[in-house]
Amino acid sequence: NVLNTPEKNSILILSGDTEQAVMSYLKYVENVRPDIDLYDNYGWYFKRVVDEKYWIYNTDEAKRIQILAEKQTELIKNSGRQVYYTAGSLAGGIAGICPVQAGLIYRVDDCARKPDFSAGEKPWLSYKNESILRSTAHDDIFTRENAGLYHYSRAEFLKNTGRQRDAAAELKTVVEIAHDSSGLLTASAAMYASFGMMKEAISVQKKAVE
16 A cells, blocks of 8 residues: 555655565565655665765764755755655654655655645545454554554544544544554544543553553
8 A cells, every 4th residue: 555655756765664674575576666766764675875884983873863864855855756755754854844644655745835635535545455444463563553553644634634533533443453552652642632632642641651
């Protein structure tokens, strides 16, 4: 589903270990979407945005993140191609970058243009969700986080399009599935709070820190 979303000949910047491992299999073994160039934050699997000397000599975490953000900014602004990124990517925090949700990923958009959140409906309609929505076999944390992220992303989209009740229902599923993912639980608590659902927000936040 993630690889089906970007437009032709675009760039996709990945973040977490789980998605990078899955994408490396799809990209290099199954040859899915050969037109897309994949990058990740650190260059472990795909194209590296910094050179080898950076990893050998730089031990300052703050400086490392700054350099990575600068390099990703150059990539986004100078590639001449549409860029997408997944949740958690450094690209999401770059100043002057305006993201618009496109299904499970984010599209870097023109900041001068008003975001059209409704345009994000198309990817959701095209996704094949049976394995996520029907499976109850979330035996490992990676499966739970992936399934939880799917529902959280859906909740975010529903929130942006004014469907708060539906978004809250998706958050409930996130909490049930990703019960041991502190990041997703904290994000869900914050969204509950933005809806004014403080009882739910406090309950979920407590789970996140247990």
